[in-house]
Amino acid sequence: MTQKADTKFERAPDRGNHDFKLACDILDAGKICHVGFTLDDQPYVVPMAYARMGEQLLIHGSIASRLVKNLASGLRCCATITHFDGLVYARSSFNSSMNYRSVMVFGIARPITDVDEKRRTIQVLVDHLMPGRRADLRKSTKKELNATSVLALPIETYSSKCRTGPPHDSKSDLNTPVWAGVVPLELSVGDPLDAPDVLPGVIRPDYL
């Protein structure tokens, strides 16, 4: 594992952490990353589903997607995962903040071309994105595998950044009779909606 010096955050070094375990915890808690790359001098930032497989970040898309095609061609990229954990209400707008956990992974994503490796990585993606689901699904066909692009971005050069805890107010604001604290935010799961064409008698699986 190597870390590029210039991925260091200068502003608040205490919020930056290069620890691999922390990065994995943040990555494993998410399903969507934002992948950035520049094409003809124009940066693009694209939301993509992902999964971690050991020291690689797997991202996938349609083989027909222009952006995925470009990403697979060896462009340098940055994949960022952010969990927005809370709004931090300080007694001034200046000290108000947000709680979050974030990882930026820098590098070049390798397209997975071997059919067996592609099948394996798609299984890892399905297991991460929809835990428990895979046992219910038929095997991917060759045609489907060919139409899917899976990319592996090494988790070698990365930077984690977090903010947690209560607001940090200026001393001179502490006597203000204004409430301060944190409003937690969380991505929550709602009640499943059946597709209109679910066969009669088929019930919702436990893994939902």
Added chain:
Amino acid sequence: MTQKADTKFERAPDRGNHDFKLACDILDAGKICHVGFTLDDQPYVVPMAYARMGEQLLIHGSIASRLVKNLASGLRCCATITHFDGLVYARSSFNSSMNYRSVMVFGIARPITDVDEKRRTIQVLVDHLMPGRRADLRKSTKKELNATSVLALPIETYSSKCRTGPPHDSKSDLNTPVWAGVVPLELSVGDPLDAPDVLPGVIRPDYL
């Protein structure tokens, strides 16, 4: 309003929409965007709080942040907002998908240097990020304003993309006795946590 031709998504044009009203709805429903830009051939994607002010996206950060400084120097960027609305369980992994609403805004962010304009844009940011809060907060000091960088990115060149609704399975999979549907996801607000130094007698405001 202009839209750059190459921001068009080739893959699923029915999921792309250049309509300004739709883009505003998606922008107004979020608080965090991912801003991408390239510096010395390395793309960066940074989560930042934002608010929309008419046809501009306001983003802000510390004047001391290296990334904000670089962004303010006139680099082309892309700010992407994504709402992750649900997991779409199809009867094959190939047709499984995600429901989401996303906007990419392309351009160059202008640093706001005029003190009055900066004060006004910070108010817009506070009103969007923490509705109702502003009345409880003292005015920002000159020192605080000077330490804050606010950038305005014109919402001129942008692209919205959404997926909604149930899975679209292949006809040959419709007779499979496997549940299909959508598991909705939503960023939900938890119970506020008081800061340890809240003055006795100060209660939680209604706007939380």
